[in-house]
Amino acid sequence: MSKIRTFDMHKFLPYLLNQASEKSGLAFERHYKARYGMLRAEWRVMFHLGSFGSLSATDITFRALMHKTKISRAVRALELKGFLKRARQKLDRRSESLQLTALGFRAFEKLRIVAGEFDKEICKGLPEADLMVLRKCLSKLAKN
Amino acid sequence: MSKIRTFDMHKFLPYLLNQASEKSGLAFERHYKARYGMLRAEWRVMFHLGSFGSLSATDITFRALMHKTKISRAVRALELKGFLKRARQKLDRRSESLQLTALGFRAFEKLRIVAGEFDKEICKGLPEADLMVLRKCLSKLAKN
DNA sequence: ATGTAACAGTTGTAATTGTAACTAACAAGA
């Protein structure tokens, strides 16, 4: 039985991406889970608000590739923890501008440091040149 | 306020990995969902059995980085669809060897072709040299 | 052989999630 022209699943990009993503995602999860009782969705919302500043829920939907109900619930959870405050937009009262509170930002800053160490750790063993290529490819794949 | 030594989250690998993984995973989902009513967990189990041959549920747990209850239920779903059969191991009657049926393998073969096209599509625009680096890095990240 | 611990896989239950339907706010043409 010939395997000619048969696609090799070991090279299937969605598979490789998922493996790598799950591995690192699971490993990092314990940091925000243990310290702040946050779910992954909450961490992602905090990550976006901390990194990009004030955003609306819809903004986060597109940036984080998460469903709007998931975001709605994560926002409420963060709000209940006192990590986030919302403010109705004056110009369009349908949408609200989300922002980390001082408390939320302190938590984000702590996690940012942990994230930096974590990132350094998992990048160990990969040449800097490869990392540049890797980041470039991942950004492209996420956009398209 | 100085940003010196502050980690740039845009380069945070778990974030980039998740973005790229979600994007491609969501896009490919419709193929097995629409044609075979399979969930992502089911597709992953089928993927592993189709690619690597006969495996036990525990094998898949480690290879696919999925929780064992998720696998247990995916296996049952595939079994009900007639895509998979199980056989108790003679030597260790706790574990069972899972294998695609002829029907299951035909479905896998069809999806494999779709996967090949899908993969080609999302790789478009990335130089072959970069893809080699990308795959190498992803494999390493998944192992560690 | 017997007790204890480890392991493969399943199931009950509670938490999380997705889908579709909803409310409230805007927009723009008749």
Next chain:
DNA sequence: TCTTGTTAGTTACAATTACAACTGTTACAT
């Protein structure tokens, strides 16, 4: 003003999932 259509975000409910407790099997020291 009064539709009609769109958008931001929420909620009800059903589907999916995780966690812990469970059954049945094996390993192995006593």
